[in-house]
Amino acid sequence: MTMSGPDPEDLTARARIRDAALQNFGEHGFERATIRGIAETAGVSSGLVRHHFGSKQELREVCDAYLTKMIRRLNDQVRANTVPGDVNYIALGRVALGPYQQYLVRALTEGWAAPVFDELVELGEQWLAEADAKRPDPPYADRKARAALSVAMALSVPILHRQLSRTVGVDVFSPEGDHLLAKAMLDIYSHPILSPEEAAEMRDALDKIHDTPPRAERVTAIRQDEEHDHE
Amino acid sequence: MTMSGPDPEDLTARARIRDAALQNFGEHGFERATIRGIAETAGVSSGLVRHHFGSKQELREVCDAYLTKMIRRLNDQVRANTVPGDVNYIALGRVALGPYQQYLVRALTEGWAAPVFDELVELGEQWLAEADAKRPDPPYADRKARAALSVAMALSVPILHRQLSRTVGVDVFSPEGDHLLAKAMLDIYSHPILSPEEAAEMRDALDKIHDTPPRAERVTAIRQDEEHDHE
DNA sequence: ACGGCGACTACACGTAGGTATAGTGTGCTT
DNA sequence: AAGCACACTATACCTACGTGTAGTCGCCGT
Numbered sequence: 332m333t334m335s336g337p338d339p340e341d342l343t344a345r346a347r348i349r350d351a352a353l354q355n356f357g358e359h360g361f362e363r364a365t366i367r368g369i370a371e372t373a374g375v376s377s378g379l380v381r382h383h384f385g386s387k388q389e390l391r392e393v394c395d396a397y398l399t400k401m402i403r404r405l406n407d408q409v410r411a412n413t414v415p416g417d418v419n420y421i422a423l424g425r426v427a428l429g430p431y432q433q434y435l436v437r438a439l440t441e442g443w444a445a446p447v448f449d450e451l452v453e454l455g456e457q458w459l460a461e462a463d464a465k466r467p468d469p470p471y472a473d474r475k476a477r478a479a480l481s482v483a484m485a486l487s488v489p490i491l492h493r494q495l496s497r498t499v500g501v502d503v504f505s506p507e508g509d510h511l512l513a514k515a516m517l518d519i520y521s522h523p524i525l526s527p528e529e530a531a532e533m534r535d536a537l538d539k540i541h542d543t544p545p546r547a548e549r550v551t552a553i554r555q556d557e558e559h560d561h562e
Numbered sequence: 563m564t565m566s567g568p569d570p571e572d573l574t575a576r577a578r579i580r581d582a583a584l585q586n587f588g589e590h591g592f593e594r595a596t597i598r599g600i601a602e603t604a605g606v607s608s609g610l611v612r613h614h615f616g617s618k619q620e621l622r623e624v625c626d627a628y629l630t631k632m633i634r635r636l637n638d639q640v641r642a643n644t645v646p647g648d649v650n651y652i653a654l655g656r657v658a659l660g661p662y663q664q665y666l667v668r669a670l671t672e673g674w675a676a677p678v679f680d681e682l683v684e685l686g687e688q689w690l691a692e693a694d695a696k697r698p699d700p701p702y703a704d705r706k707a708r709a710a711l712s713v714a715m716a717l718s719v720p721i722l723h724r725q726l727s728r729t730v731g732v733d734v735f736s737p738e739g740d741h742l743l744a745k746a747m748l749d750i751y752s753h754p755i756l757s758p759e760e761a762a763e764m765r766d767a768l769d770k771i772h773d774t775p776p777r778a779e780r781v782t783a784i785r786q787d788e789e790h791d792h793e
Numbered sequence: 794a795c796g797g798c799g800a801c802t803a804c805a806c807g808t809a810g811g812t813a814t815a816g817t818g819t820g821c822t823t
Numbered sequence: 824a825a826g827c828a829c830a831c832t833a834t835a836c837c838t839a840c841g842t843g844t845a846g847t848c849g850c851c852g853t
Contacts, residue, residue: 344800344801345800360591360593362591362593362594363593365839365840365841366840366841366842367839367840367841375801375802376801376802376803377802377840377841378801378802378803378804378843378844379800379801379802381841381842381843382799382800382801383800386841386842387840387841387842439722439725440671440721440722442724442725445725445728448722448725448728448729449729452729458755459755462755466753468753470749470753471745471746471748471749472742472743472745472746472749475729475730476729476730476742476743476746477746477749477750479725479726479729479730479746480718480719480726480743480746480747480750481750481755483718483719483721483722483725483726484715484718484750486718486722487711487714487715487717487718487721488711488714490671490714490718490721490722491670491671491679491714491717491721493673494670494673494676494679494710494714495710495711495714497676497679498679498680498683498706498707498710499706499707499710510768510769511703511707512703512707512711513768514702514703514765514768515702515703515707515708515711516711517702517756517761517764517765517768518701518702518703518708518761519708519711519712519715520754520755520756520761521754521756521757521758521760521761521762522697522699522701522754522758522761523751523752523753523754524689524690524693524712524751525748525751525752526752527752527753529752530748530749530751530752530753531752533748534745534748537741537744537745537748538741575830575831576830596809596810596811597810597811597812598809598810598811606830606831606832607831607832607833608810608811608832609813609814609831609832609833609834610830610831610832612811612812612813613829613830613831614830617811617812618810618811618812
């Protein structure tokens, strides 16, 4: 069902191990993935993994670096090929990442792969720059912050894919799920929940709140019954 | 700096263990957290953890259930107290969750805590229902999908907090970071990147793409140089 | 031919950590 | 007081896994 990447037979053992690591880290997470499991996936002995990469941590770092390079290449590709207003590249990115998408998501949520995130943010900034040019009023926050947030939001789909798939009833990685989510996203991005007036009002409220943070009694009321919850 | 929750001395050992588990699972993740570490945090022996909860997995499930109850209570609170257009409750939720926010995020990304996510989606649906009433054109996707996506997007902030904090230069959990992100979010939600016309156009394009998925040659071009990347 | 070198394997080691068990104290019921 | 249930500790056990070592095979330059 999912595309299988290059034929494993074509690669050097080192490359196969790296790919296996990408896959295993992605599927099980860094902690749960084992060197032996990776070695088995790659069709080599566990010793060879150590021979090539030294340690599990170093292996991860190589994976991060590889992914960074790949994303960078993808970015360039996108920037070169894309016609303005082409959303297709999101889907393209997803497909191109293919089996490594899960790894990306893991790395990002665990706080690694900073260059990858930065790359994506930069792409987002360029994107926003065009949009900003067309709008009359000044943005509420600087472009980088908005770009970072947009990227994070876009990433929430693969990150929470399990929850989303369960909720909407189709695998979000399947063409149907992808299609559904893409439409939902288009709708959200084009039909703001807030009118400019509401937003301005809230922003002002926010500025006030910032001075007077939420009161403690409202907070503690929610978990006051710690003791008697043993059913 | 972060609020410390109820005084540990006040709680039964069982409750303390559960709280310690919430904290440890949240900070280190399920795999990396250890029963011994949780026991130490709770100030008890590791054997007692097993005595009360049987196994690490069961302990997690109890944590999930507890969190679910807490979220449900929070929801009710919100629904009762909130005046329409009050964004404050997002901040309220964040503060109320307090030390358990990290646990929530871990559980959700790992695919657990489904009831919590469902709870949030339901809240989102109610929210959307009001917004939908005011809009003339039909949404592109059903309400549940849009609600789920919105929830996922909102969750992307705590999930990717490390990346976001690094990128914007302030801790997103600090008041300043929170404020900055909230403003960025307000901006995004009120100033759509896409005009309705663009969105409609893209949606139509999307429907076409759905029939003709991205061509393989564009995909494979991105990772064709597998072999020679050993610097 | 041969020595060296790198890819690769088999296997041993140490240990962290989940699980299991036996034992101790304490309070409650009869 | 006896008996019991249960919270709790100390400690042992066992497996999994990261790491380390020694050795084999095959290729290449001389």
